[in-house]
Amino acid sequence: MAHDLASLVIRHTHRIPFPQGSAGEGAAAARQFDAALASVGFKLSAELLQQLSGLSEDAVVRTAERTLGTVSEMAGDHVRHNAYFIDFPANVPDTEEFWMRCVAKALGDDTSRENVLTQLARGALNLLSLPAYGRYQHTYEEMLAAQDELIASAGDRVTVLHLGRDLDDEVTDLYLALAGSTTPLGEDHLGDLKTLAGRCALGPQPESIPVRENRAVVNEARLAVGADLLLDTVVDVLRLACALSGGDVTLQEPTRFRAFPRPVRRALLAGLDAVVAANPTKLTDVHAYRERFKRLGERLHPHEYPRWPHAADVFAVARGERDARSIDSRLEKLLDESDVLGAVRLLTSAPGKLFRALDHLLRVAADQAERDAVVAAAVQVAPEVSGRVVLSVREHLQNRERESGKPRVFVNRRGRGWVAPDVRPPIPAADRDRLVAALDADMRRRLPAPARLLLDPDVLDVAIPLSGRATAAGLGVLPRGSISAVDGEQLRFFVYWKETERRTDYDLSALLLRSDYSTDSWLSYTSLTAVGGEHSGDVTEAPDGASEFINLSLDRVRSPVVVPQVNIYAGEGFEEVAESFFGFMLRDGEQRGRPFEPRTVRMKSELRGVGRVALPVVFRREGDGRWGAKWLHLYLRGVSSANRVEENRISVSKAVRAVVEREYLTVRYLIDLMSDRATAVELWDGERVPDEPVMYIGLERPEGLPPDSTVITLDNLRDVIPR
Structure with a gap:
């Protein structure tokens, strides 16, 4: 349990809880730990490295084992990323040439020859019937042997891990931050809050819990330990019942209520009674969820508890037996x-x-x-x-x-x-x-009026996270509408998925658009090469996990708009597979390396949405020739099977244009308002450390900030939004 909580803290805060262990000579082990982190794009802060160096070697190794697994998963390096073409991006064949090669192999195979000849005679050929198509033809180890080693670059991503406080303190702080968030949390963060609430329900609590879904999760934990429930509307009780039934606390999806044990029924009915007794106008909230309250009443049996008459009124309104105009x-x-x-x-x-x-x-x-x-x-x-x-x-x-x-x-x-x-x-x-x-x-x-405001320029065009659902869990992920610079010569997308029960085929594609959002060309399994780009090849099943890649040489791409997308061709949806994520890497032209190199990963985003076409981000070349990314986090409906970039290019183009042309409020807007009252506003140059406490706002926490500084990064950017 402590290991899971420590990993949770690292993912959310990029802090390692204060390492425990006896004093010793751990400097060598700490340096080895730091070197291992570098291979996945992380490093220890100077303070953390010093702390670890003073511990025993065993203590450092325990910390390293826990941390390396966590950060590898953050970057997407916890799985094996094979590519269909063994030396991708080199030697990717022309599409038709590749298909003919697969046909020739099939005709040379006694087990498949007759089937292929029959199909050819009919004038149509199913690529999936070809033994060489859609399935890896080499092992992961053989692919590694065929690739040149990655050449280190100053442009590789480096994410600093800082020294945290004791695990209990870090867990409490994270619980208070998530529970007291002023904006709704994403699904993954809401799950993390549930884990934290189970441990922190009897400890310190936030001053208020303004987001109702958060309150439902906290109330579920409080009910389990016998603490008072936090209720001020009848819908709070409905959400709690959904949480107890394993349903949707956002009330967007229907929940099948479980049969509650008697103590739970009493607690829910007492809560409803207290809310209505204190303010009878709360009965008007029932109308928005009448059918759900009816179903809940069937599980709670309010007629068995005449001592709570106001709770019975709730269900009378739901049944239309009592009037309560909303x-x-x-x-x-x-x-x-x-x-x-x-x-x-x-x-x-x-x-x-x-x-x-x-x-x-x-x-x-x-x-x-x-x-x-x-x-x-x-x-x-x-x-x-x-x-x-x-x-x-x-x-x-x-x-x-x-x-x-x-x-x-x-x-x-x-x-x-x-x-x-x-x-x-x-x-x-x-x-x-x-x-x-x-x-x-x-x-x-x-907004706060900081004495000194220190800003990372890269954060200014990040969209204000008005909802945690406008982003996705992962590494380096920005809210929908954010804009970030793309600095590198090679841009490489990747998708990984692992099916749960049935054959699942995800297709990574890229739609290349003109400035008016009309189609120029695309890269996909039907178009393995285009101007400036290569596709790694189609993989059509993933019982052990599968990866696809698209590589773009940005100086050769003629289209000013590039839209990567993940299409579900067959099988399980994004919320059904065991795992699925998308990301992109940036490399200098001569870096080479494996198809997937974690320290070149700039973004890794979980794919967990409703729809059969995922649009995580769009890339645009500006007038000065520089490339930038605007974050989408969209899922389009698509069709039930056989989604292809050729078929959805119009709907994708419309969605991309709508997000690109929309003006989002960004951190720049908040900074302009705060600057009016700040004593000093400075841009962080990455080197000069201030000599007095500041409010720092940036993508990552820099090293060496004075004690008592307020630090706002992507992990807690929601804290800037006033209540």
Whole structure:
């Protein structure tokens, strides 16, 4: 258990919990540990190396064994990455030449000759029937022997691991950070919170848990140890019941409730009763989830517990036996009557709902007086709205400056994306500008006012993580809409998957687009080579895991937009396979090396979304010739089988264009607001260490920051978002 918790801390914080062990002469072992880390793109900080050097050799080895396994998995090096073509990217054949080679081998094989001849006579050939197609023709060891050794480069990724506190302190801090997050967590982080909550339920707790899904996970752990539940709505109880049933606490997917033991039933009913007794208007929340409350009532048997009559009222509302008009129904009636001023008065008591309805209210207002009332109400209640919602509306408003008809991207909580034209009439510019100014002023007031602000320039174009679901678990992954520079001569994508039960075929492809997003060409199993690029070959099954690669020489690629994608051709979905992830590497032209080299990995992202086509990121060449990446984290529906880049290029192009042309709020926006009150704002040059505490914001924590400095990196960037 301690090993798992330490690994969890390393993944989230890039800190190794304070190493335990007797004093000794561990310097040699510590240097060997550091060298082993370098092979996967990590290194020990000077402070951590010094601490390890003072321990016994056995203590260093124990720490190294635990850490190396964790960081190898972070970089994707915990599995074997073979390539179909043994010396990829060299000597990749022309597609048709390769297919004919497979046919010739099949005709020379007594077991396959007759079948192939029959197919050829009919005028169609199934490539999967060819023994040499889609299955590795060499071992992993043979592939390694055929590859030149990687030449070290100053541009290789180096991720520093820092010295942490005791494991208990690190676990508690991480629990408080995740539980108290102001933004929803991604699925993987929500799972990590569940692990941490099971250990920390009786310890220190965050001041508040604003995200309801987080509260459900924490309540599940608190119920298990007999602690008081954290409930203030009836939906909190519904989410807890979903958590106890192993279901979806976000309530996006239906949950089949389990038969709860009597103590759990009593706890849930007592919680419902207390919430409604304290505020009967909470019954109005039942309407949004009526059917689920009905099903829950069938499991809780509230009639057996007359001492909790208010809990019974919840299920009476769900069954329609008791009236409890919701704000949503009252709002709908007012809007049907074109009573905008009445709607504004109603929503002033529900600030979050008012903010979510702003666009609609401004569009249906009859005249300037009604629009003035909408804006005035929004300015009045803004301080009561969560920072995440304020920032979401602010981002929405800056994108309403565009002309109607432009593509608009929609993404649900599970990453499924779709595109539709924006047919809404525009918001009057003066009203939009007044709202933007008011929201900026509110954010400026809420953000911290650091004395000294130290910035890594590379973080400025990172999108503010308004939801953990706008990104994915992994290494070097940025939120959707973020932009990062691509510095290197060779760009190489990779995908790895391992099937669970049935044959599964994932196809790594790259769509090469012109500046107007029309198709130029593509790289896939049907097009193994293109201008500036090579595909590693099609692998069509993965009982022991399989990898595919695409290599691009950026100075030779003629298309200004490159969209890597993972298509499910057959078999299990991204959430069904035992494991699947995507990433990319950057190399200098002469580095050579294996198809997969962990220290050249710039990003490794888990593939865990709903859809049959994954779009993790898009690469664009700017006007100055430099390449950059914009992060997508999208999953398109696709078709049930045989998804191919040729067939989905139009839908992919539309989705990519919608995200690329959308303006996301970035860290630069927050820095501009904080800079007004900061004593000094400096850019980190990677060398000069400040001599007094600072607030540092960057992609990675630098070494040598003064004690008491506040450090914001990708791992805790959500902490910048005000409550």
